[in-house]
Amino acid sequence: xxxxxxxxxxxxxxxxxxxxxxxxxxxxxxxxxxxxxxxxxxxxxxxxxxxxxxxxxxxxxxxxxxxxxxxxxxxxxxxxxxxxxxxxxxxxxxxxxxxxxxxxxxxxxxxxxxxxxxxxxxxxxxxxxxx
Amino acid sequence: xxxxxxxxxxxxxxxxxxxxxxxxxxxxxxxxxxxxxxxxxxxxxxxxxxxxxxxxxxxxxxxxxxxxxxxxxxxxxxxxxxxxxxxxxxxxxxxxxxxxxxxxxxxxxxxxxxxxxxxxxxxxxxxxxxxxxxxxxx
Numbered sequence: 001x002x003x004x005x006x007x008x009x010x011x012x013x014x015x016x017x018x019x020x021x022x023x024x025x026x027x028x029x030x031x032x033x034x035x036x037x038x039x040x041x042x043x044x045x046x047x048x049x050x051x052x053x054x055x056x057x058x059x060x061x062x063x064x065x066x067x068x069x070x071x072x073x074x075x076x077x078x079x080x081x082x083x084x085x086x087x088x089x090x091x092x093x094x095x096x097x098x099x100x101x102x103x104x105x106x107x108x109x110x111x112x113x114x115x116x117x118x119x120x121x122x123x124x125x126x127x128x129x130x131x
Numbered sequence: 132x133x134x135x136x137x138x139x140x141x142x143x144x145x146x147x148x149x150x151x152x153x154x155x156x157x158x159x160x161x162x163x164x165x166x167x168x169x170x171x172x173x174x175x176x177x178x179x180x181x182x183x184x185x186x187x188x189x190x191x192x193x194x195x196x197x198x199x200x201x202x203x204x205x206x207x208x209x210x211x212x213x214x215x216x217x218x219x220x221x222x223x224x225x226x227x228x229x230x231x232x233x234x235x236x237x238x239x240x241x242x243x244x245x246x247x248x249x250x251x252x253x254x255x256x257x258x259x260x261x262x263x264x265x266x267x268x269x
Contacts, residue, residue, distance in 0.1 A: 019192045021225055031225050038194055038228040062193035107248065109263050116261045
């Protein structure tokens with residue numbers, strides 16, 4: 001595991017890639033699962049991209065041939081809700097993680113509640129973008 | 132316990148089941164309906180699950196493990212139990228990232244969520260806004 005750093009400014013914009021299954025553009029309803037940790041991909045925390053280093057289109061990249069939305073968050077909003085944000089690994093400044101939501105605690109009530117809070121903190125959902 | 136009493140709903144599907152061209156990637160959501168449309172919506176929801184059971188690979192994505200046929204069966208049992216209890220049709224049903232299935236009644240400020248986890252365990256959670264006010268394992 002790489003060293004974590006807390007260099008993300010409060011005024012930073014963060015992106016979360018969202019598969020089509022978790023956002024209904026017609027109703028504007030974003031599902032909590034958009035912030036649910038994956039049991040092998042999110043071992044140390046939920047992945048985000050930093051606007052400072054990635055475009056929306058880059059943040060939306062996933063499985064080739066698929067499309068993805070991008071949920072937009074503000075770092076200050078997360079911190080105001082006591083959700084930690086860390087830049088990791090050191091060699092990839094474009095990547096951030098939310099260590100409070102991870103594979104180990106994905107079924108805990110606190111994690112389910114944090115997922116719901118994160119949905120409420122989303123500023124906008126953009127896309128879909130081709131991958 | 133639901134897990135110990137699997138439904139024949141999906142096991143009755145043969146290997147020759149032919150998937151439809153239904154939109155399988157978008158979330159399945161339903162607007163609130165009058166009684167006259169309720170049965171049709173329940174069936175629509177079950178049909179959606181049957182599609183997942185027969186063609187779960189269509190749900191696979193970067194960050195989404197498709198549900199197993201067993202998981203789809205357990206979710207179908209939950210749906211049937213809800214219907215038979217006289218509840219209205221859920222507002223949405225979506226896969227979780229790890230092979231589970233989430234069935235939700237809205238609105239978001241007062242939501243009831245049934246989560247069928249990939250290991251067959253089933254939770255019922257009630258949210259008041261973002262607060263999880265009640266959670267039990269069924």
